[in-house]
Amino acid sequence: MTKASSHIGEVIIEARDIVKRFGGALAVENVSLAVREGEIHAVVGENGAGKSTLMRILAGIIEQDSGQVVMNGTVLETGAKNSLDAGIALVHQELSLVPEMTVAENIMLGYAPTRVGFTKSQELNAIATSALDEIGVSVDVNERISRLSVALRQFVEIARAVARKPKVLILDEPTATLTPAETDYLLDMLQRLAKNGMAIIYISHRIPEVFRICDSVTIVRDGQRVMESSIEKTTPEQIVDQMVGRELKLDLQTKRTAAAGDVVLSAQGIRAPGVEGIDLEVRAGEIVGLGGLVGAGRTELVRAIIGADNRTAGRVTITREGKTVTLTSYQSAVRNGVAYVPEERRTDGLALGMTVAENITLTNRKELSRYGVQTRSKIAKFSQDLADKVGLRPPEIRREAGQYSGGNQQKIVIAKWLGRRPDFIVLDEPTRGVDVGAKAEIHRLVKELADAGTAVLVVSSDLPELLELSDVIHVVRDGKITGTLHGAEASEKSVMSLAAGEKMVDA
Amino acid sequence: MAKETLTEVITVADSDTSKTTVAPKERSIVGWIAENGIFVFTALLIVVALVFVDGFASWVNITDVFHRAAPIGIVAVGMTFVVISGNYLDLSVVAQVATSAVILIAVSNSYGIPLAMLAALLAAAVFGVVNGVAVGYFKANAVIVTLATTYIGLGLLRLFSGGSIFFGPQDGLIREFGLGKLGAVPYSAVVLVLMTLVLAFVLNRTNFGFLIRSFGVNESATRLGGTNTALVVIGAFLVTALAAMVAGWVLAAFSNTAVSAMSSGYDFRALAAIIVGGTSVFGGKGSVLRTLLGVIFVSVLTNILVLSGITFGYQQMALGVLIVAAVAIDALSRKAGKR
Numbered sequence: 001m002t003k004a005s006s007h008i009g010e011v012i013i014e015a016r017d018i019v020k021r022f023g024g025a026l027a028v029e030n031v032s033l034a035v036r037e038g039e040i041h042a043v044v045g046e047n048g049a050g051k052s053t054l055m056r057i058l059a060g061i062i063e064q065d066s067g068q069v070v071m072n073g074t075v076l077e078t079g080a081k082n083s084l085d086a087g088i089a090l091v092h093q094e095l096s097l098v099p100e101m102t103v104a105e106n107i108m109l110g111y112a113p114t115r116v117g118f119t120k121s122q123e124l125n126a127i128a129t130s131a132l133d134e135i136g137v138s139v140d141v142n143e144r145i146s147r148l149s150v151a152l153r154q155f156v157e158i159a160r161a162v163a164r165k166p167k168v169l170i171l172d173e174p175t176a177t178l179t180p181a182e183t184d185y186l187l188d189m190l191q192r193l194a195k196n197g198m199a200i201i202y203i204s205h206r207i208p209e210v211f212r213i214c215d216s217v218t219i220v221r222d223g224q225r226v227m228e229s230s231i232e233k234t235t236p237e238q239i240v241d242q243m244v245g246r247e248l249k250l251d252l253q254t255k256r257t258a259a260a261g262d263v264v265l266s267a268q269g270i271r272a273p274g275v276e277g278i279d280l281e282v283r284a285g286e287i288v289g290l291g292g293l294v295g296a297g298r299t300e301l302v303r304a305i306i307g308a309d310n311r312t313a314g315r316v317t318i319t320r321e322g323k324t325v326t327l328t329s330y331q332s333a334v335r336n337g338v339a340y341v342p343e344e345r346r347t348d349g350l351a352l353g354m355t356v357a358e359n360i361t362l363t364n365r366k367e368l369s370r371y372g373v374q375t376r377s378k379i380a381k382f383s384q385d386l387a388d389k390v391g392l393r394p395p396e397i398r399r400e401a402g403q404y405s406g407g408n409q410q411k412i413v414i415a416k417w418l419g420r421r422p423d424f425i426v427l428d429e430p431t432r433g434v435d436v437g438a439k440a441e442i443h444r445l446v447k448e449l450a451d452a453g454t455a456v457l458v459v460s461s462d463l464p465e466l467l468e469l470s471d472v473i474h475v476v477r478d479g480k481i482t483g484t485l486h487g488a489e490a491s492e493k494s495v496m497s498l499a500a501g502e503k504m505v506d507a
Numbered sequence: 508m509a510k511e512t513l514t515e516v517i518t519v520a521d522s523d524t525s526k527t528t529v530a531p532k533e534r535s536i537v538g539w540i541a542e543n544g545i546f547v548f549t550a551l552l553i554v555v556a557l558v559f560v561d562g563f564a565s566w567v568n569i570t571d572v573f574h575r576a577a578p579i580g581i582v583a584v585g586m587t588f589v590v591i592s593g594n595y596l597d598l599s600v601v602a603q604v605a606t607s608a609v610i611l612i613a614v615s616n617s618y619g620i621p622l623a624m625l626a627a628l629l630a631a632a633v634f635g636v637v638n639g640v641a642v643g644y645f646k647a648n649a650v651i652v653t654l655a656t657t658y659i660g661l662g663l664l665r666l667f668s669g670g671s672i673f674f675g676p677q678d679g680l681i682r683e684f685g686l687g688k689l690g691a692v693p694y695s696a697v698v699l700v701l702m703t704l705v706l707a708f709v710l711n712r713t714n715f716g717f718l719i720r721s722f723g724v725n726e727s728a729t730r731l732g733g734t735n736t737a738l739v740v741i742g743a744f745l746v747t748a749l750a751a752m753v754a755g756w757v758l759a760a761f762s763n764t765a766v767s768a769m770s771s772g773y774d775f776r777a778l779a780a781i782i783v784g785g786t787s788v789f790g791g792k793g794s795v796l797r798t799l800l801g802v803i804f805v806s807v808l809t810n811i812l813v814l815s816g817i818t819f820g821y822q823q824m825a826l827g828v829l830i831v832a833a834v835a836i837d838a839l840s841r842k843a844g845k846r
Contacts, residue, residue: 308731330730330731330733331733331734331735333733334732334733335733340731342731347725347727347728348727348728348731349728349731350725350728351721351724351725351728351729351791352724352725353724353725353791353792354720354721354724354725354791358717358720358721359728361717362717362721362728362729362732362734363732363733365714365717369713369714372713372714372715373712373713373714374712374713374714374717416732
């Protein structure tokens with residue numbers, strides 16, 4: 001935790017009294033921020049607090065209603081190109097790479113070196129390679145993005161920002177999709193960049209990361225800056241209190257004392273692209289966790305089991321009330337009591353342009369209609385009950401799902417499946433990009449489901465979450481289960497050593 | 508690594524006091540026009556026509572507007588299903604309307620009206636299923652598929668008819684329907700209104716209609732909700748085909764003739780009405796009632812141009828400009844709505 005702060009120089013970028021409204025609501029309210037050369041400055045806050053909006057204003061992507069962005073003493077005009085030219089680069093929260101193009105092409109996208117309109121590919125590759133070297137990642141620059149793991153894509157995204165030789169690098173939750181080992185790597189890399197004089201603005205939910213690498217921290221809540229401090233003068237507890245703005249207490253990490261029942265889901269010899277023959281069983285009332293590195297094949301495995309993607313081999317059965325059914329398609333899975341909370345909530349989980357009630361109706365049409373005609377009164381009551389049950393805030397079922405923050409959106413996804421009272425539920429990264437409060441509530445819902453006798457399968461790259469929820473953890477590597485950990489055998493260390501195997505992470 | 512557990516073991520003591528930020532719906536002028544424009548503009552246009560355009564306010568003229576608008580309108584309210592499902596459009600309505608009209612006249616001449624209607628229904632089902640299976644099941648592009656089925660359909664029709672025009676008998680049920688009125692309103696307009704009401708009910712209140720909208724907003728989420736999405740798309744094309752069939756009957760009854768070229772331009776005109784009505788070409792957003800208003804707007808505008816002695820070339824251009832404007836408003840309002 002000792003930090004050499006000798007390399008920190010003058011203030012290079014400054015936000016002055018930034019205000020931004022969306023419609024009537026204030027997204028950012030009079031926020032100021034100053035970051036020095038060589039400094040890593042954390043911006044923390046719950047989802048929806050206004051962090052991302054502030055960063056997009058700094059990067060010139062959206063325009064503030066009032067206030068200024070000052071770079072090296074000069075006021076910047078809004079415009080993504082202005083900001084890039086001034087030396088501000090933003091690494092987006094969502095990956096924005098073109099999957100069909102190569103690593104080099106993606107890194108140089110938008111300003112590839114050309115001669116009379118033709119790309120100079122040698123020069124392009126050279127610049128891309130040097131950007132990758134700078135962040136210490138070795139990957140073939142001619143490889144297509146679609147063939148890379150999610151983690152490597154994240155690093156390519158960073159290389160793309162670094163290739164612009166920025167003076168200020170903004171990263172919006174770069175570790176959300178990374179495993180601990182990859183995160184370690186990224187954090188070391190950022191410290192190296194800062195030592196060379198780059199100013200880094202680092203957005204994260206993860207407080208340990210902030211304490212590890214950051215020099216100072218700004219906390220944003222409900223669009224306002226509630227605290228700014230150098231890292232030495234604050235504590236994790238204080239940051240969490242300020243972030244959430246409500247009283248928190250430490251949970252004693254209550255383990256459920258579940259007595260697992262009969263086998264509900266049985267999958268034998270599952271093969272699919274990225275899945276190399278896996279057997280798996282989940283019992284009633286049991287939470288089975290799938291651990292492993294990003295790209296190990298966990299998502300592919302669960303999707304193959306439930307039939308969301310085709311499997312090339314294997315047999316899946318589900319047993320309910322003594323009757324065993326073989327699942328032949330995703331639709332037959334859903335009909336037979338399977339629920340699926342997908343990894344990509346915004347693209348696969350919800351119809352963002354539809355209301356909460358409509359999203360909930362999707363999976364519960366039979367109960368909510370007669371002769372194919374929807375019964376409005378039933379829909380309203382049914383959806384309201386579920387919205388209340390999952391703790392949706394505000395619990396307004398006529399609002400569009402897209403208006404809610406990430407944590408609340410995830411609750412809507414869970415609500416629509418709860419309505420079916422599933423026998424087997426798969427949750428893939430159930431709390432990714434979700435704030436601390438919503439995360440605790442989602443954990444509570446998952447445990448309640450298991451307590452009510454549902455067989456639960458959880459995929460998570462968040463080790464503490466995996467350990468907290470799971471009764472049994474299977475660790476997946478290269479499409480195979482490399483180990484199974486029961487109860488006390490499971491620890492962050494034991495999961496990671498099985499997940500990484502002998503060879504360490506590529507990146 | 509031990510510190511990492513810190514945030515994770517924290518749970519909310521009193522979650523009810525927490526405040527959650529919800530992004531408000533974006534309000535902008537373009538957004539307002541996209542939302543309400545069609546109601547205002549249609550009303551304005553009719554007022555302008557009544558006050559300033561000679562000959563518009565006669566019952567004969569308005570009946571004529573309805574007669575012309577009805578078949579295109581019936582096609583448009585049906586095709587709204589395909590557009591809302593996010594599959595752009597069904598070009599083959601051109602072939603479908605003509606097929607239905609030719610079958611009605613030609614078959615009824617020899618075998619009677621009930622059999623003719625049955626044959627037309629069969630043809631419509633074939634169109635709907637072929638388009639729907641290609642787009643919904645095989646994931647082919649709707650524009651290409653329906654362009655192909657247009658050509659196949661028109662080709663078959665030309666082979667069947669030998670390029671000749673079919674005439675209905677001078678009296679009989681078809682003729683009576685084609686020229687008849689309910690009070691002062693021609694039957695064709697009554698059919699248009701009935702079709703609009705029925706399809707609006709299907710789209711807004713039934714599970715099938717809900718799935719069409721849900722599919723248009725997010726295909727992947729709809730599939731992962733356990734829906735057979737191929738059936739949803741087939742359904743959308745079937746609704747369009749059935750509407751085109753009814754439009755063919757109305758058209759044939761009104762003119763008492765049928766020929767394979769009688770419905771050329773219906774694809775574009777129906778799409779124009781849908782888009783001008785404010786149904787989004789990106790899918791998910793829109794309504795059948797909006798399409799009806801779009802039909803009225805386009806028909807009244809065309810009538811004004813005709814009455815003002817503006818030539819067909821300019822009329823075509825006006826329609827094109829109108830569509831560009833409507834699509835631009837749709838796109839701009841989406842952009843404004845995004846953060």
